[in-house]
Amino acid sequence: MSTFLIKNARILGGEPRDILVRDGRIAEVGTGLAAEGAQTVEAAGLIALPGLVDLHTHLREPGREDNETVLTGTQAAAKGGFTAVHAMANTDPVADTAGVVEQVWRLGREHGYCDVHPVGAVTEGIAGKRLAELGAMADSAANVRVFSDDGHCVSDAVIMRRALEYVKAFDGVVAQHAQEPRLTEGAQMNEGEVSDRLGLRGWPAVAEEAIIARDCLLAGHVGSRLHVCHVSTAGSVELIRWAKGKGWNVTAEVTPHHLFLTDACCERSPAGRSYDPLYKVNPPLRTRADVDAVRAGLADGTIDCVATDHAPHAVEDKETEWADAAMGMIGLETALPVVQAAMVDTGLLDWAQVADRMSARPAEIGRLEGQGRPLEPGSPANITLYDPEYRAQVDASSFASKSRNTPYAGLELPGRVVATFLRGRPTVLEGKLV
Amino acid sequence: MKRHLISAADLSRDDALLVLDTAEELARVSSRSVKKLPTLRGRTVVNLFFEDSTRTRISFEAAAKRLSADVINFSAKGSSVSKGESLKDTALTLEAMGADGVVIRHGASGAPYRLADWVNGNVVNAGDGTHEHPTQALLDAFTMRRHLGDLDGRRITIVGDVLHSRVARSNVLLLSTLGAQVTLVAPPTLLPVSVGTWPCEVSYDLDGTLPKSDAVMMLRVQRERMNAAYFPTVREYSRRYGLSADRYAHLPEHAIVMHPGPMNRGVEIAAEVADSTRSTIVEQVGNGVSVRMAVLYLLLGGSEPAIGAGE
Numbered sequence: 001m002s003t004f005l006i007k008n009a010r011i012l013g014g015e016p017r018d019i020l021v022r023d024g025r026i027a028e029v030g031t032g033l034a035a036e037g038a039q040t041v042e043a044a045g046l047i048a049l050p051g052l053v054d055l056h057t058h059l060r061e062p063g064r065e066d067n068e069t070v071l072t073g074t075q076a077a078a079k080g081g082f083t084a085v086h087a088m089a090n091t092d093p094v095a096d097t098a099g100v101v102e103q104v105w106r107l108g109r110e111h112g113y114c115d116v117h118p119v120g121a122v123t124e125g126i127a128g129k130r131l132a133e134l135g136a137m138a139d140s141a142a143n144v145r146v147f148s149d150d151g152h153c154v155s156d157a158v159i160m161r162r163a164l165e166y167v168k169a170f171d172g173v174v175a176q177h178a179q180e181p182r183l184t185e186g187a188q189m190n191e192g193e194v195s196d197r198l199g200l201r202g203w204p205a206v207a208e209e210a211i212i213a214r215d216c217l218l219a220g221h222v223g224s225r226l227h228v229c230h231v232s233t234a235g236s237v238e239l240i241r242w243a244k245g246k247g248w249n250v251t252a253e254v255t256p257h258h259l260f261l262t263d264a265c266c267e268r269s270p271a272g273r274s275y276d277p278l279y280k281v282n283p284p285l286r287t288r289a290d291v292d293a294v295r296a297g298l299a300d301g302t303i304d305c306v307a308t309d310h311a312p313h314a315v316e317d318k319e320t321e322w323a324d325a326a327m328g329m330i331g332l333e334t335a336l337p338v339v340q341a342a343m344v345d346t347g348l349l350d351w352a353q354v355a356d357r358m359s360a361r362p363a364e365i366g367r368l369e370g371q372g373r374p375l376e377p378g379s380p381a382n383i384t385l386y387d388p389e390y391r392a393q394v395d396a397s398s399f400a401s402k403s404r405n406t407p408y409a410g411l412e413l414p415g416r417v418v419a420t421f422l423r424g425r426p427t428v429l430e431g432k433l434v
Numbered sequence: 435m436k437r438h439l440i441s442a443a444d445l446s447r448d449d450a451l452l453v454l455d456t457a458e459e460l461a462r463v464s465s466r467s468v469k470k471l472p473t474l475r476g477r478t479v480v481n482l483f484f485e486d487s488t489r490t491r492i493s494f495e496a497a498a499k500r501l502s503a504d505v506i507n508f509s510a511k512g513s514s515v516s517k518g519e520s521l522k523d524t525a526l527t528l529e530a531m532g533a534d535g536v537v538i539r540h541g542a543s544g545a546p547y548r549l550a551d552w553v554n555g556n557v558v559n560a561g562d563g564t565h566e567h568p569t570q571a572l573l574d575a576f577t578m579r580r581h582l583g584d585l586d587g588r589r590i591t592i593v594g595d596v597l598h599s600r601v602a603r604s605n606v607l608l609l610s611t612l613g614a615q616v617t618l619v620a621p622p623t624l625l626p627v628s629v630g631t632w633p634c635e636v637s638y639d640l641d642g643t644l645p646k647s648d649a650v651m652m653l654r655v656q657r658e659r660m661n662a663a664y665f666p667t668v669r670e671y672s673r674r675y676g677l678s679a680d681r682y683a684h685l686p687e688h689a690i691v692m693h694p695g696p697m698n699r700g701v702e703i704a705a706e707v708a709d710s711t712r713s714t715i716v717e718q719v720g721n722g723v724s725v726r727m728a729v730l731y732l733l734l735g736g737s738e739p740a741i742g743a744g745e
Contacts, residue, residue: 188543192627195626196626196627196628196629196632197603198565199543199544199563199564199566199600199603200544200563201564202627204627273547273551274547275543275545275548276551316520319520319522320520320521320522321540321542322542322543322544322548323542323543324542
């Protein structure tokens with residue numbers, strides 16, 4: 001395996017250091033390093049972060065390979081600086097058996113752009129009725145630890161309680177898509193001033209918060225781990241803060257888009273369009289006050305991590321009337337720039353905290369060995385080199401993802417992933433896939 | 435004026451007054467034996483109706499024809515749309531046919547905005563989902579002006595299912611632009627959560643509001659709403675929010691009774707009230723043609739005078 005000498009990288013934004021990568025691990029960190037036969041990667045001005053870990057990615061394979069595959073999705077992940085992604089279970093067939101999760105896991109290994117950790121469905125067919133064979137998925141080669149019916153809420157309180165209890169046997173975690181189904185029937189966007197003006201059925205904050213409150217109480221009651229997916233409201237942040245204050249084992253994620261965009265985009269997008277379904281997502285974009293609250297929650301650690309909820313959709317599923325459009329937006333290739341714009345350039349997080357929220361914490365929640373480790377000798381060489389000074393308009397045509405449903409096209413965002421190393425092997429160099 | 439008329443908010447006060455004044459002029463032509471004007475000769479107006487609405491479609495069709503435009507009626511039933519063609523492909527087809535104006539009625543809120551992203555012609559919203567119906571608001575304002583004069587300071591009460599009403603949304607916006615004081619009356623379940631931010635008053639008390647109203651507009655309430663627990667029964671709705679003959683008696687002498695149609699007689703409005711002398715319901719339909727002529731003329735007609743010198 002080749003040896004790489006990364007020169008003058010600012011580890012977690014600190015002073016320039018050289019990083020020597022050998023045999024898939026970080027061999028040495030220091031100044032003025034030299035190594036015989038090493039390939040040099042000049043990284044002056046670049047930030048070095050541990051490879052990013054995404055707890056929430058939709059790779060669409062099997063079933064919707066027209067929108068994304070494990071290959072294109074992991075290529076997009078690598079370009080976004082990720083070295084591990086959790087592939088959500090709402091594929092077709094649903095990832096609710098050992099067979100399906102092993103297939104997805106194997107595809108990830110074969111392609112080698114990024115570790116793929118399948119998320120197992122909590123219930124059969126994500127139908128919310130009967131538990132899937134969680135133990136079989138945990139014991140499979142895919143070694144599943146995160147279980148989620150994402151896209152659907154495990155709304156039945158008994159099923160949720162049992163799932164929380166059951167996964168304790170193998171240190172699993174249930175990642176809940178918190179959405180009270182009755183309160184959100186036909187819901188199109190955040191319920192509030194904008195939805196009322198636009199005449200679109202509202203998705204009220206209370207529908208998220210009611211489930212989070214219930215699930216925190218359940219997790220506290222049975223002493224289990226709960227992870228809350230894509231927290232989007234100020235009230236949710238308060239509830240999670242309260243649950244953590246109780247000492248309960250509750251973690252949470254927020255998406256880049258919920259850190260950056262508001263429901264005003266539905267009325268008038270940055271491109272000047274109204275009712276553009278590129279801004280239709282579940283949970284929906286919320287208000288400015290909610291954005292401020294999730295930012296504050298991520299900054300103070302109430303929200304543990306950033307997760308992309310990368311959700312590829314075909315063009316025809318977005319170029320339509322709002323009500324008919326699919327929900328979701330892609331996000332792997334813009335995650336770090338959006339976090340820089342929302343959190344770093346605003347002074348809410350420093351780069352060490354970004355590494356915590358986008359690498360160390362998600363790796364810990366997903367129980368991933370060898371990901372999210374500090375950039376020090378002995379750690380697996382999962383490294384992202386990032387240029388925070390770069391400025392460019394987002395150009396969807398340059399994405400590795402098969403889909404183009406980005407809400408940021410045409411916007412200027414800061415930063416660019418220059419290189420990504422997965423266990424010492426570059427998956428991206430000079431901003432391009434290797 | 436903006437290029438499209440999709441929301442009543444697209445109209446400034448001057449725009450709205452221009453439409454209403456132009457409609458008055460055009461209404462005079464409509465009362466003549468030869469009703470046709472050459473203004474839009476050679477222009478093509480497409481009526482793109484994804485929802486059945488004979489009343490609105492005929493009104494737009496008559497308006498376009500009286501201005502001598504070529505009219506193409508495109509209804510979703512039996513067309514390529516019912517075979518799964520997307521709105522975008524329909525839009526591109528219209529574009530290829532050279533539509534100068536597209537009048538769209540659609541069940542999805544915001545569909546006219548999507549259409550406007552894909553066609554070059556002027557888009558007129560003839561009702562989109564639960565969003566807006568600006569020409570209805572214009573014809574309502576036109577009707578009110580005829581009876582009440584200048585609407586500045588006039589007190590207009592709108593009663594019923596505001597939450598699901600495109601008519602209410604457009605009326606609140608247009609009437610407030612014109613300086614009227616709007617009061618919405620509805621059960622709290624049928625008001626949007628943020629209605630407090632709208633440029634109007636809100637009341638749950640119809641009896642207290644009626645004596646202070648210059649016009650009262652009753653909205654259609656769908657019986658199915660009761661199944662989603664918006665109100666317990668149709669009878670209870672009618673008792674609390676219906677315009678009965680008793681309530682009608684409490685209106686000021688000069689006040690008018692309006693309804694955008696189609697009515698549920700005996701639910702939101704008693705039959706004898708709908709047929710009373712102060713009901714403008716039939717008149718509203720007739721005024722619709724004049725107002726839609728004005729809108730089409732102002733959007734498509736460019737700088738030519740509506741009623742040419744050769745008249």
